[in-house]
Amino acid sequence: MRNSITINDISRETSVSNTTVSRVLNGFSRKYRISDETAQHVMEVAKKLNYRPNRTAVSLRKKVSNLIGLVVPDLSNSFFTNVANIITNELKKNGYSVILTDCGDDENTEIEVVNLLNDRRIDGLLVMPCGKQSEHLEDLYGQGVPVICVDRYFESSPLSFVATNNYSGAYEITKYLIGSHHKHIACIQGLEHVMPNLQRVKGYMDAMKDAGLEEEICVVGNDFSQENGYLETKRLLQRSQRPTAIFGLSNTIILGSLKALEEEGLSVPQDMSLVTFDNAEYLNFLNPPLTSIAQPNAEIAQMSIKMLLGMIRNKELLAAQRPEQILLNPTVIHRKSVKILKD
Amino acid sequence: MRNSITINDISRETSVSNTTVSRVLNGFSRKYRISDETAQHVMEVAKKLNYRPNRTAVSLRKKVSNLIGLVVPDLSNSFFTNVANIITNELKKNGYSVILTDCGDDENTEIEVVNLLNDRRIDGLLVMPCGKQSEHLEDLYGQGVPVICVDRYFESSPLSFVATNNYSGAYEITKYLIGSHHKHIACIQGLEHVMPNLQRVKGYMDAMKDAGLEEEICVVGNDFSQENGYLETKRLLQRSQRPTAIFGLSNTIILGSLKALEEEGLSVPQDMSLVTFDNAEYLNFLNPPLTSIAQPNAEIAQMSIKMLLGMIRNKELLAAQRPEQILLNPTVIHRKSVKILKD
DNA sequence: TATGTTTGCACAAACGATTGTGCTAAAACG
DNA sequence: CGTTTTAGCACAATCGTTTGTGCAAACATA
Structure with a gap:
């Protein structure tokens, strides 16, 4: 010992x-x-x-742990790791250590880990909630623990959040596809009920509607995995009316699509146009480089931390304040995966 | 409160x-x-x-925190995040939470975070050390805290480690390049003094020597960043005797190379063959798919944990035992980035 | 000299659990 | 009925800090 x-x-x-x-x-x-x-x-x-x-003794006595909990849905998704990475480093600069946990996009696991983190008397929680329920988080918040939702959030909840303006990103890129004379645009979605997905789908659908393409709306899929992207793409290709463009709602999904297309011997963008949410360095070097919607990862991370630290410093205000709800704008990065069709 | x-x-x-x-x-x-x-x-x-x-109180009283420290060099490198991810999930199953910290490949930061983790009375440490010094780690170990080096390690040290057999991976892929009739093979290395780099360079050099290409040995670069890959590739391209193949010692480095090649209007593998250490899903979809040396990430993670948990359970044996030194074999994944030259 | 003020520090209770030991009352025994 | 055993629990120390308060000695003041 x-x-x-x-x-x-x-x-x-x-x-x-x-x-x-x-x-x-x-x-x-x-x-x-x-x-x-x-x-x-x-x-x-x-x-x-x-x-x-001995920090344990100090924590016990002072009732302050200098620990922040960070709960992410899935660490094999580069968007999450990237944000987690920035958050971790930023918090370290402020004297906090972070306990990072992946809840595997499972709601019960999330509840469990949040409890565990609470048992460790974290000073604050940053969470990308993966379920529909927010009670466990609101409970914690009600106990006086600062909680900020990052990327994912709830519609009507006392919890503050920082996220991308997913709606506008999706709307814009769909409009761009339509502007390139695509009509048959399929959308492969992630977890249906989470807010970013909801908003992205809504953005896609509204853009289609606004262009009079309501009939063409096609939303498939049900999670953010690569497998989902792969399978749904395979299925789309079997349709009598093949889409001419696919909009993947995450970088993992689009990697699955790419695999399916390759297997079928189809090339991008000649045979199929492809766009995706999320950005990553390697997208530049894919065949072809993929047009994507870059989320403002650093800003999301920094804003979340700023809000969290603010709450920690002003605990009195915690309950009093109305939730802050911040949506940050994404930017479309045009690369070479969209074919401009003749009209 | x-x-x-x-x-x-x-x-x-x-x-x-x-x-x-x-x-x-x-x-x-x-x-x-x-x-x-x-x-x-x-x-x-x-x-x-x-x-x-209250876990803080329990920790103080029982002198056991159920916290494991995990120190990685750089969370923007997908190899590290991938291993960290597996480790985190595996440890959670065993009732441990992990405090993950990125030390930015800086030795002093590493020392600092290791101290911080010690202050929190972690039950064990998994570390990918980024420097030449091991004293801070051996000190900790000497205090009775189980420490395992992961991926990176020290030659003669009481610390056990789990890593890839970097030498054999590098030797094999270099031999493959030579077998494809390449003679002018450049190697872009990462941090010079860390063991994986040392071993990879050695594997490359030995393969060259064994093929009578001692004269052609060309090792450049000095860290695992993408910038390093970019800059060194640019420089290689300006040489009078251009290499016909580049061996990048990490996925980040090779992304930099790719960027440089693209800027120069060169295509792979027609104008330049490319191989890299590390594997990632997206390598399959690059233009062209990159031949690479896949490290056994999951095995590394699991073996590290097994050793760590073993030490935690048998603390008495801690000092008595000789260090375990485990090297796991990588596998070369052949894709399409190597041109077979006529001899 | 008597009183008030300042200096310099210590006592002891917390924080929330765990744990070695001790104590009382009931049950068992002869 | 007296003695031993057992059942059933409580006391109080402990882990390593922090912190409200108290108190003696030194000094200043009148």
């Missing part, structure tokens, strides 16, 4: 009380009128013994 | 001591002869009040 140096060892060695040691080491010498001499001595001994405070 | 239900609330409500409550809730009713009646009552009240133990 690890037997580290404690404040009491210093206390013994310096023959002052642990109270005094604690105060010196926390920079309260002045405040509690510890003589410079004593303070010096304590600090020297602390350094000599290579003392480091 | 969060005011949760404690064991004392239950104690009050049931009119038994907190000792008894604790024993009941930990399943020690039998052992301490708590009557079934009392036990029942305690459990009911605990459920009614929705009691959950």
Whole structure:
């Protein structure tokens, strides 16, 4: 068992009380009128013994853990890892460590891990909720724990959120496809009930409707996996009326589509146009480079943290405030996966 | 401030001591002869009040945190995130939470975060060390904290490790290039002093030597970034004697190469053959699909955890045992980025 | 000299659990 | 009925900190 140096060892060695040691080491010498001499001595001994405070004890006593929970749906999706990465690094700069957990896009797992995080007395929670329920999160929030929804959120909930304006992104890129004279545009969606998916589908559908293509609306699929992209693409290709363009609602989905198309010997964009949500460096080097909707990952991460830290600092306001609801605009990155059809 | 239900609330409500409550809730009713009646009552009240133990208090008292530290060099590299992902999920199944930190491939940051993790009394550390020094890790290990090096490791150190057999992977793929009649093969390396890089370079060099191509050995570059891949490729292209093949030592590096080649209007593999370490789904869909050396990510993760958990369970043996040193074999995945030259 | 003020620090209670030990009352035994 | 055993639980210390308060000695003031 690890037997580290404690404040009491210093206390013994310096023959002052642990109270005094604690105060010196926390920079309260002045405040509690510890003589410079004593303070010096304590600090020297602390350094000599290579003392480091036990954060567990501090957490227990101060009721502050400097731990932030981060719950993501699926770490094999590069969008989530990218955001998680930025969040983790940003929070470290602010003196927080993060406990990162992947809930496998499963609601019960999410509830379980949120409880676990609460047991560890996290100072705040950043969550990309994967289910329809928000009670477990609102409960936590009600207990006074700052909670921010990131990327995914709930319509009417006291929880603040930061997300991409998924609607506008989807609307815009669909309009672009239509502008390129595509009419048969299929949309492969992810988890049906989560907000980003809902909004993206809505954006797609509205753009179709606004162009008088209501009849052509075609939404298939049911999760954000690559398999889903693969299978749905295969099925789309078997239709009598094949789409001329596919809009994948995540980078994972589109990778599945690509695989299916390749297997069928179809090439992009000659035989099929392809666009996707999410951005990634490698999209530039695909065959062909894929036109995509880049989410503002860094801004999402930074804004979430800003809001979270704000709540942590102003706990009193926590309950009083109305939720902040922030939607950040995505940008369409035009590459080479859309064929311009003759009209 | 969060005011949760404690064991004392239950104690009050049931009119038994907190000792008894604790024993009941930990399943020690039998052992301490708590009557079934009392036990029942305690459990009911605990459920009614929705009691959950404060893990911070438990950690302090039991000197066990159920926290594992995971330190990776760079979370924007998909190899690391992939391994981290598997590790995190596997550990969760074993009742551990992981604190994940990215040290930005900086040695001082690594030392700092390792100290921070120690302050939190992690039960074990999985680390992909980014520097030449191992003292901070050996210190921790010496304090009785299980430490396993993952992917990266040190030559002569008491620390156990799990990594890919980088040498054989590099040797094999270089031999393959040579077998395809390439002679001018350049190697763009990552961080010079880390073991995987060292071993990969060695594999490359030995393969060249064994084929009598000692004169042609060409190792450039100095870190695992995409920028490094980009810049070094640009420079290679300016040489009077251009290489006919480039061996990138990571997926990030090769993405940089690809960018440089594209800018120069060169296509793969017609104008330049390309191979890389690391595997990723998207490599299949690049233009062209890249031949690569797939590391056994899942096995690395699982083996690391197995060793770590073993150490945690057998702490006594910790110091006594000789380090375990595990190298797992990679596999070359042949795709379409190597041109077979006429000899 | 008596009183008030400041200096410099220590005592002891918390935080929320776990755990070695001790104690009382009832049951069992002879 | 007296003694031993067992059942059933509580006391209090402990983990390593932080923190409200108290208190003696030194000093200043009148």
